[in-house]
Amino acid sequence: MADSPLNSTLPGLPAAPARALGHIRVLDLTRVLAGPWCAQNFADLGADVIKVERPGAGDDTRSWGPPYLRDAEGRDTSEAAYYLAANRGKRSVTVDIATPEGQEMIRSLARQSDVVLENYKVGQLKKYGLDYDSLKREKPDLIYCSITGFGQSGPYAQRAGYDFIVQGMGGFMSLTGERDELPGGGPQKAGVAISDLMTGMYATIAVLAALSHRDRTGEGQYIDMALLDVQVAMLANMNTNYLASGTPPVRWGNAHPNIVPYQTFATADGHIIVAVGNDGQYRRFVEAGGCPELAADERFATNPMRVRHRSTLVPLLAEMVRRKTKQEWISLLETAGVPCGPINNLDEVFDNPQVQARGLRVDLPHPSGGKVKLVGSPMRMSATPPAYDRPPPLLGEHTADVLRDLLGKDEQEIASLRQRGIV
Template identity: 45%
Template sequence: MDDHPSPRSAWRVHEGALRGLKVLDLSRILSGPFCTMVLADLGADVIKVEEPRRGDDTRMWGPPFQGQDASYFHSVNRNKRSLAVDLKSPVLLERVQRLACEADVVVENFRPGTAERLGLGYARISASNPGVVYASISGYGQTGPYRRSPGYDAIAQALSGMMSITGESGGDPVRFGVAGADLAAGMFTAIGVLSALHHRERTGQGQLVDVSLLDGQIAWLSYVAAGYFATDEIPRRYGSAHPTIAPYQALPTSDGYVMVAVGNDGLWRTFTQVTGLGELAEDPRYVTNPDRVRHREDLIGLLGKHFVTEPTSHWTQVLGEAGIPVAPINDVRQALEHPQVQAREMVQEVVHSEVGPLRQVASPIKLSGTPAQVREAPPVLGEHTADILGTLGMTEQQLRELADSGAIR
């Protein structure tokens, strides 16, 4: 146990909206940890259970690494306590079962059936803890013919049809730049957990929250699916463009790209005036949005030739001053350093025991009375094992023996 002395004198209770909420996090990788970080940022006490030798898989998903762990792990595990135990040990499994039976919320993202085999499934936990809100995230959900199939973000994006509408027109299908299926599932699970907690406030009864990566991507099809329902036409890829609005896409400039969103005919007339293309406003091919959509290819060709004559800064200033929605297409550095992002405090810093100052993307949830906080660094593996097991009645001698055997860290 001495390998990882706690760098904190005490775990700080957060005066957040979810203060007092006890969450047992049995999840790993991204979907579950993202969900539990949302809850932790809002004040919940999240205990993250990890395998004692390697921990969460993402600790090794590098480079880049910061300290012993990959930056990937750091991105979704702040404000949590790490309990590193071998669940094959009956005595340790019993302690984790006890934590589950004392928890308000349990979150897991095993393949369906795995939690049950470990003795940590919903039926067993809810029998002892009927008020528990038990969230299960999986690739395909707890029901249906694919329920036992392994779930991966890219597979959900492919199967859902999402990749078929992402990418350049005529080009290859493209996956999101981030793991959208995992992150969407984590967000939907957080919403489901909070909804189930509200129900418990009224009835005293917990319930199972069943969220799948595939379902989340199907839900995200939203207006694209609605268009298919309305026409029976299979949606296609439009690159940066909008399928039913034009011009609403990236245009090349002399030094980069600018995104324009001309969402109605009034904006179109203003757009043509301030860009020096007033003649297009009277062109019958482009008078109304349906006209512009029908003649999109010709229109974008004309705009591209015109916009490439000036730099991005010129077009963002001209269009912005005229009230046309416009933005440069920033790289990640430019986005994180943008004055609006800085003003909203969306990049914050926390002190990590191995790394020192560690930058984090903050919570986007701005509550006026009980704001979300980036208060504790992502834990090193097993950082809180001794403290947590100590509260469950384990002695120093027992902890030393378990540590020597490799059952805990």
């Protein structure tokens, strides 16, 4: 196990809170989103995560703006908000891995790490001697996780993988979007990079499982994560619906194929979700809207009848809902016991009392002189909760510290490496 500096406590100070992964060091050779998201989970849980970046450029997402982080005077810095979302808690080290000296530094850091994460193209790190087989010879119990678009095998292995393309290729967009026969119908991607994010989460689980196996047996292993694999797997019941029936599911927009009404409706000032699960809830819904006759009508009295007469009923319900505001409807339906909810923009999300009570926003001091506003981990743990010691690092912020403390470089050696562009 790596001896992480996060476990140490200065003399005279109270002991640091227990960290679930405070004994783990992760060497993070990833960039953009899937890999950094995985690495950030480890940092939140106390691991020492060393993020290796290109000298002078760094992670691609550092420049994916605007918006950018603002300093104490309200001026834009060079840190893009996209980068800030996935790199909290890490130490940034710049190393040119195309140079022999840079490669040797990475090998030395890998020997002192428990986990290596990378998302280079298939085979790219082998020419640098930084692939799993090469590093395994120097550290047999190493956990090495590769993240690519299509995996290490198969006819697409050499293709570059992008979240948007994978959402389409993996079937998600065939299920997401308004029905083809309605205005605006057609396939739609998700509003966030879900295949990247879910791959980061699955990679986190796989690495934790591999660490548990290593702790029992002393054996390291290789993990092959692919965005396409994850995108297909996460379709869940839609996959089994297809496999059981042989009929591919279709897009239903915000409606439900088997329940009516179970969809969004426009109110006088926004939108709400109404999720009627039984006939009693439906009756209370239309009574709250002042239209009890829509419950008495035999065409709409039961869910099977409402599904059959969906095209007649839904426009009548839409007209009813438009007569009141979003908050009026939510108050009425919560009182009536009808499942409902708002469709909030992010202003409303972060003003929501439940979100505030759960402490989801985290503000950290930043080397720019300002504060970085982030969203905390949703993992709630009674004994070893996530902690936020470090903001997303500046490019190369910790290079000298890591080279000195882990690789034994003195100031003269570090200065020479900088002068030659190796770090």
